[in-house]
Amino acid sequence: MPVSTIDFPALAEHRPYLMKVARLQLRDEHLAEDCVSDVLTQAYEKRASFRGDSSLRTWLTTILKNRIVDLLRKQWREQPLEQPNDDGGDDPIDRLFDTSGHYAQMPSEVSDPAELCQQDGFLAAVQRCVDMLPKRVGQVFVLREVFGTDTKDICKDLSLTTSNVWVQLYRARMLLRTCLERGGFGHAQPR
């Protein structure tokens, strides 16, 4: 799209997409709305710097990501850190394994992950489960999986160590798979 045709309506067409992503990342409707409005305003002001070698959506996604990182930094500064589960016995993830480190329950088989993701019901379940993750774990996970941010950049953006990011992502994935197992991980649940 040539720069001259980037007017506000052209940008606003992407609002539903930006809102969807911002909601999943921020879990707060008002905050998400403010954030997306900021992004659209900023994009309009900076429209001359859009080079057109990426799609408009990709460009907007980058602006959204930067805005979200700012918001998360601020939130994380203001709120005390969630205490990691270092009391041993009470970690829901450790409880998935028996004392020898084997899965206590057999994880469900997924014969065709790509096909499974075409099912709207499965996608809705994933979304619900992401919303149920502990806040920071969810935020790191969405930054990684929806924005495709490198772990190195997440470390830089949020002042985390590499091992901390790995732990958060591991926790996110394990909690998500446990959450999805309640619905048989995509297999129709016998009623």
Next chain:
Amino acid sequence: MRSLARHPMIRISCQQASRLLSQQQDEPLALVKRLRLRLHLMYCDACTNVSRQFVALRLALQRFRDRD
């Protein structure tokens, strides 16, 4: 190969394997870790399933983003 995979010097638990499966989604594993994980997956159906679940999660989030 299978008995090598279960050798105490090489064998890893499902818990360790799952951590590596997650880490592998974020960056390439060092050779030794990759090898141990691959050997573990040769005999462990549970972790093979988890591996595919992780792939499904990644694809699901991509589809969430890309569909209208």
